[in-house]
Amino acid sequence: MPEAAALPIAPDASHDPEREAATKAAIVGAAERLFALHGFGEVSVRDITAEAGVNLASINYHFGSKDALLFEIFRRRTAELNRERARMLHEAAAKHMGKPTVRAILTALIEPPLRWSAPTHDRRIALQFIIRARSEGTEAMREVLSTDVSHLRRFADALIAARPDLPIEAVYWRLHFVLGMIHNNRFAELDRLDVLSEGVTRQSDIEALLERMVDFAEAGFAA
Amino acid sequence: MPEAAALPIAPDASHDPEREAATKAAIVGAAERLFALHGFGEVSVRDITAEAGVNLASINYHFGSKDALLFEIFRRRTAELNRERARMLHEAAAKHMGKPTVRAILTALIEPPLRWSAPTHDRRIALQFIIRARSEGTEAMREVLSTDVSHLRRFADALIAARPDLPIEAVYWRLHFVLGMIHNNRFAELDRLDVLSEGVTRQSDIEALLERMVDFAEAGFAA
DNA sequence: GTCTATAGATGGATAGAC
DNA sequence: GTCTATCCATCTATAGAC
Numbered sequence: 045m046p047e048a049a050a051l052p053i054a055p056d057a058s059h060d061p062e063r064e065a066a067t068k069a070a071i072v073g074a075a076e077r078l079f080a081l082h083g084f085g086e087v088s089v090r091d092i093t094a095e096a097g098v099n100l101a102s103i104n105y106h107f108g109s110k111d112a113l114l115f116e117i118f119r120r121r122t123a124e125l126n127r128e129r130a131r132m133l134h135e136a137a138a139k140h141m142g143k144p145t146v147r148a149i150l151t152a153l154i155e156p157p158l159r160w161s162a163p164t165h166d167r168r169i170a171l172q173f174i175i176r177a178r179s180e181g182t183e184a185m186r187e188v189l190s191t192d193v194s195h196l197r198r199f200a201d202a203l204i205a206a207r208p209d210l211p212i213e214a215v216y217w218r219l220h221f222v223l224g225m226i227h228n229n230r231f232a233e234l235d236r237l238d239v240l241s242e243g244v245t246r247q248s249d250i251e252a253l254l255e256r257m258v259d260f261a262e263a264g265f266a267a
Numbered sequence: 268m269p270e271a272a273a274l275p276i277a278p279d280a281s282h283d284p285e286r287e288a289a290t291k292a293a294i295v296g297a298a299e300r301l302f303a304l305h306g307f308g309e310v311s312v313r314d315i316t317a318e319a320g321v322n323l324a325s326i327n328y329h330f331g332s333k334d335a336l337l338f339e340i341f342r343r344r345t346a347e348l349n350r351e352r353a354r355m356l357h358e359a360a361a362k363h364m365g366k367p368t369v370r371a372i373l374t375a376l377i378e379p380p381l382r383w384s385a386p387t388h389d390r391r392i393a394l395q396f397i398i399r400a401r402s403e404g405t406e407a408m409r410e411v412l413s414t415d416v417s418h419l420r421r422f423a424d425a426l427i428a429a430r431p432d433l434p435i436e437a438v439y440w441r442l443h444f445v446l447g448m449i450h451n452n453r454f455a456e457l458d459r460l461d462v463l464s465e466g467v468t469r470q471s472d473i474e475a476l477l478e479r480m481v482d483f484a485e486a487g488f489a490a
Numbered sequence: 491g492t493c494t495a496t497a498g499a500t501g502g503a504t505a506g507a508c
Numbered sequence: 509g510t511c512t513a514t515c516c517a518t519c520t521a522t523a524g525a526c
Contacts, residue, residue, distance in 0.1 A: 083402075083403065084308070085307070085308030085403070176402065178455075178456075179306075179399065179402045179453065179455075180306065180308070180402060180403055190455065190458055190462060191462065193459065193462055193463040197463070200463060200464075212467060213464065213467040213470075214479070216460060216463065216467065216468050217468060217479050218479075218483060220456070220460045221448045221451075221480065221483050223451060223456075224448040224449070224450065224456075225444045225447040226447070227447065227451060228443065228447025228450060228451070229447075230402065232402070232409065232412070232413065233401075233443070233446075233447075235413055236412060236413055236416065237439060237440075237443050239413060239414065240419050240420065240439065241423075241436065244435060244436040244439065245439050245440060247436075253440070256440050256441075257444065259487075259490060260441060260444050260487035263486040263487045263490055264482075264483035264484070264486045264487050266486060267486055
């Protein structure tokens, strides 16, 4: 068996880092997609492993449990999204000598998730996953969402600094309204809007929608 | 047994309309509350019947299935809410000779659900049920939500008539934003806001919040 | 109409061979 | 690390006694 000698080490499949990484990636991709499309409660471990083309036991082996898998996806995606938002806020602050305008702050909050939702964006499904996690997530996800508001802190503080004339509770409420606008961009809600508008809103022009949203939100902050 | 003679008919319990109605009401109340608080997927028929103090089989006997029960609650509550909104829109139209202002239209859309959400309102739980149904509902609920937009039609038409200068797709998108503001008033999101604002938003003054929301939404429509 | 007991189906997790 | 077979918990729905 001369071929065996050509292999560096471990001729068996007990520890193949490449294959392991591929399996984990397939699981994560399938889980994210199925959950984003059908909801958390509707998707079983069997569905995920079948879709990923891996064996039934692999989720427990690689992630510990179904909930742990979903939590890891949740952490990864929210971290990515918050990083993008923080970077935009930071850049806006740099441009405006540390005091970005309300419009720049709102853009940093709205633009990243809106770009993700573009039909051609590879984070399109990930964004739906995040939105669903807000209402259907596991106890662990809800725990994080309720207590870890450090990311929003920066936006709230920036808005308060940009509008020192407003009572701070007014700023918080308005921020809450803007977040509602953002989180309402689920597939189901966009489809419903298409039905209501008889198709005139069925557009993939993210730039135009971004401008609409920021205009609306900025106007709400103007008074 | 002289007491038996005093009973009109049916001395057995086979057909007691009063008790039947009480059982159904107990089931509906328990189901609505548990689902509103814990989510659809987390609540079993066993949880509901235990909470209602009725036997396990009664949900299937009286409603056919768990899904049918939840669907009936959903239809009842959304019908109530939409009736209130339609009535307010109708009254606003009557006051403005058939052409209500944008503010009056938005108030008719926002005020009913916001009043329901008041801590002392008996529809407080019902509103959370409705909001949850939007993202976690069964197939039947989603079917209704996606296709039955007749209720929103009147609001969209009224807004289009109030702002004939705007492209209609702009009106639809802004209506979508307002709906997002409304649907974001879930317990979990309000709690999160309280954490972020360190308590300054923890208020039960529905009047003030209503004015905040209508002000924000109207400003978004102003341009 | 109510209630108990149970059927029937599904899902998460794990043991053990390879 | 992968995979099969299986355990065990849980749930909805229903049959049948009262």
